[in-house]
Amino acid sequence: MRALGFLAETFASAEEFLKFDRLRSTDCLIADVQMPGMSGLELHRRLVATGESIPTILITAYPDDSMKARALEAGVICYLAKPFSKDRLLVCINSALDRDQAEGDKPDDPK
Numbered sequence: 001m002r003a004l005g006f007l008a009e010t011f012a013s014a015e016e017f018l019k020f021d022r023l024r025s026t027d028c029l030i031a032d033v034q035m036p037g038m039s040g041l042e043l044h045r046r047l048v049a050t051g052e053s054i055p056t057i058l059i060t061a062y063p064d065d066s067m068k069a070r071a072l073e074a075g076v077i078c079y080l081a082k083p084f085s086k087d088r089l090l091v092c093i094n095s096a097l098d099r100d101q102a103e104g105d106k107p108d109d110p111k
Contacts, residue, residue: 004090014038018046026054028096033060033067041071048075053103055096059084 001008011017015037020026029047031040038046044056055077060067063081071079077099078092 004086006093014040014043014046017043023052023054027100028093029054029056030093031056031058033058033071034062041067041074041076044071044076045074055099057089057092057096 009020011020014031014035017023017029017031029044031043033040035043040056040058040060044058047054047056056075057078057080058071058076059080059082061082063079068079077096080088080092
């Protein structure tokens with residue numbers, strides 16, 4: 001991510017991410033579907049329920065059509081099955097950033 005010019009942060013869990021002090025300025029969230037504790041889809045839904053509309057990309061090593069359908073229905077930008085190409089991830093990130101820009105600058109956005 002950094003090699004592509006993006007500022008990236010990593011978190012050990014969804015719960016740790018939810019405590020991130022710059023949550024409101026996050027432009028894109030990339031999460032695994034299966035994580036310890038809260039799943040990536042649960043994290044996305046929690047963010048939406050609390051008014052934090054962060055464009056989300058879910059990745060998985062265990063693709064499942066019903067999970068993909070639920071994720072996209074919940075507003076996830078992309079659902080990527082591993083392995084995926086760098087180009088495919090970039091398309092998803094750009095879609096997420098385009099949606100973020102369309103919704104306007106975030107209050108804590110340093111841009």
